[in-house]
Amino acid sequence: MKFAVGSKNPVKIAAVSNAVKRFWTDAEVIGVEVDHGTSVQPVCDDEAIKGATSRAELSLKQANADFGVGLEGNTHDSAHGMFMAGWTVVVDKSGKKGISGCGRLLLPEAIAKEIRKGRELGPVMDEFIGGHNTKQKEGSVGVLTKGAVNRTAAFEFGVIYALAKFLNPKYYD
Numbered sequence: 001m002k003f004a005v006g007s008k009n010p011v012k013i014a015a016v017s018n019a020v021k022r023f024w025t026d027a028e029v030i031g032v033e034v035d036h037g038t039s040v041q042p043v044c045d046d047e048a049i050k051g052a053t054s055r056a057e058l059s060l061k062q063a064n065a066d067f068g069v070g071l072e073g074n075t076h077d078s079a080h081g082m083f084m085a086g087w088t089v090v091v092d093k094s095g096k097k098g099i100s101g102c103g104r105l106l107l108p109e110a111i112a113k114e115i116r117k118g119r120e121l122g123p124v125m126d127e128f129i130g131g132h133n134t135k136q137k138e139g140s141v142g143v144l145t146k147g148a149v150n151r152t153a154a155f156e157f158g159v160i161y162a163l164a165k166f167l168n169p170k171y172y173d
Helices: 010-022 046-061 109-116 121-129 139-144 150-168
Strands: 002-003 028-031 065-076 079-094 097-106
Touching: 002 010, 002 046, 010 028, 010 065, 010 150, 046 065, 046 079, 046 097, 065 097, 065 109, 065 150, 079 109, 079 139, 079 150, 097 139, 121 139, 139 150
Parallel strands: 002 028, 002 065
Antiparallel strands: 065 079, 079 097
């Protein structure tokens, strides 16, 4: 079974690999660079779901895979502050689609202010902690939870949740 991830980001590929190998130990997981058509920093759930869907569909086609997987991080401003979030979409060759969210975490106001100026979370977090390329390592979630949950683990649960439709089709059809 072949899973194509709509990204070359090693964190996203590892998240998909960790998740799918719980169910299909011999699964092949590859990263595919795709033009997902959304902004670098989606600022709402709908835009992130659109981007994750595009990543999943394009990677499925480009890699001639059994499943395409799209993962898209985003921020969401609310009356309670700005949250970081993530979305996962899994599609198969028949067009069946599983969608899930990966959880939400309140961002520090100093970071939220920069996002509101149109900046991307990854570079802002890098500046905030004095790091480099955080989004391909522990991610903002890893920094803010002191390593209790890293970006790979956060996305991994999203992949598992999106796979539920394929793991238990009798409940969804």
